[in-house]
Amino acid sequence: MEHISIEGSPKTPTVKFDASEGIVEIKGRSIPENSIEFYKPLVDWLEEYKKDPLPLTKVNIQLEYFNTSSSKCILDVFKKLEAIHKAKHDVVVNWYYEEDDEDMLEAGEDYESIIRIPFKMIEIAE
Amino acid sequence: MGFNIDDYYTALTGDNVLLAYKGSITTDFINNVLDTVEAKLKDFNEESKIQKKVYNVLVESLQNLYHHIDELPDKFKDEYDIKFGILIISKENSAYRISTGNFIRSEKIKYLKDKIDKINSLSKEELKDMYKFILNHQKLSAKGGGGLGLVDIARKTGNKLNYMFQSFNNEFYFYTLDIFISEPK
Numbered sequence: 001m002e003h004i005s006i007e008g009s010p011k012t013p014t015v016k017f018d019a020s021e022g023i024v025e026i027k028g029r030s031i032p033e034n035s036i037e038f039y040k041p042l043v044d045w046l047e048e049y050k051k052d053p054l055p056l057t058k059v060n061i062q063l064e065y066f067n068t069s070s071s072k073c074i075l076d077v078f079k080k081l082e083a084i085h086k087a088k089h090d091v092v093v094n095w096y097y098e099e100d101d102e103d104m105l106e107a108g109e110d111y112e113s114i115i116r117i118p119f120k121m122i123e124i125a126e
Numbered sequence: 127m128g129f130n131i132d133d134y135y136t137a138l139t140g141d142n143v144l145l146a147y148k149g150s151i152t153t154d155f156i157n158n159v160l161d162t163v164e165a166k167l168k169d170f171n172e173e174s175k176i177q178k179k180v181y182n183v184l185v186e187s188l189q190n191l192y193h194h195i196d197e198l199p200d201k202f203k204d205e206y207d208i209k210f211g212i213l214i215i216s217k218e219n220s221a222y223r224i225s226t227g228n229f230i231r232s233e234k235i236k237y238l239k240d241k242i243d244k245i246n247s248l249s250k251e252e253l254k255d256m257y258k259f260i261l262n263h264q265k266l267s268a269k270g271g272g273g274l275g276l277v278d279i280a281r282k283t284g285n286k287l288n289y290m291f292q293s294f295n296n297e298f299y300f301y302t303l304d305i306f307i308s309e310p311k
Contacts, residue, residue: 010157010161067182110254110257
């Protein structure tokens with residue numbers, strides 16, 4: 001499978017999806033007015049990866065900001081990952097948040113309560 | 127003529143204003159405001175959690191504005207730019223205030239008013255449940271809106287949303303929303 005590698009912009013995140021390493025990474029800011037366009041290829045990629053995933057998929061989400069338009073698309077990403085996990089492949093989500101950013105921690109906990117995959121909340125010291 | 131938007135705007139633009147604007151709400155405008163305000167918050171040496179809250183809430187309120195402005199009929203186009211809206215950001219003591227204003231068709235008021243009243247009546251836990259329910263059950267619109275913006279703002283600020291609907295003419299009202307971001311308790 002082709003890798004996805006996207007440089008971040010002021011309104012969109014840095015993305016690294018790598019099927020040979022089993023890495024799914026979204027970092028930075030995700031605040032586009034309409035996030036569907038940005039996330040559609042990512043969700044499609046996961047749909048394809050789901051057919052033959054590695055025994056362990058490592059998911060790293062490290063967002064500084066995301067808007068509510070992105071929050072739904074990020075849920076779609078997690079739902080694809082949940083399907084992989086359901087099919088008996090390991091999936092681990094590392095949800096990074098900055099030390100004092102309670103809103104970002106809470107956002108991770110919201111997803112954790114909706115999606116049946118193990119989440120690890122990781123605090124980053126500033 | 128009903129509600130006077132200029133008077134309203136002038137009354138809000140006092141000494142403590144960081145940014146005041148009336149005109150077209152475009153994506154370029156939104157990008158400029160976000161850059162400007164981010165730089166100002168840094169200059170103020172504001173605590174990083176306050177910086178993040180203000181920035182987050184500003185993103186949501188600007189994108190709400192961008193997605194939900196109703197256009198006035200052509201006969202008003204000399205007076206009001208297309209996608210006309212108002213944005214005023216001010217800081218009083220330690221609280222930030224973000225005020226937005228836009229035209230809204232009168233038939234939409236009831237839905238919006240009910241929604242804000244509902245949000246204002248909920249506790250922190252109830253808001254969290256409402257957010258999660260909408261996140262999980264409602265599809266994004268073609269414009270990318272998810273019906274989550276106001277709920278998210280209420281959750282992040284922990285404050286009530288102040289709103290007014292002022293009659294402009296038979297068909298249109300001017301909708302103003304005031305959001306307050308204070309030090310986390």
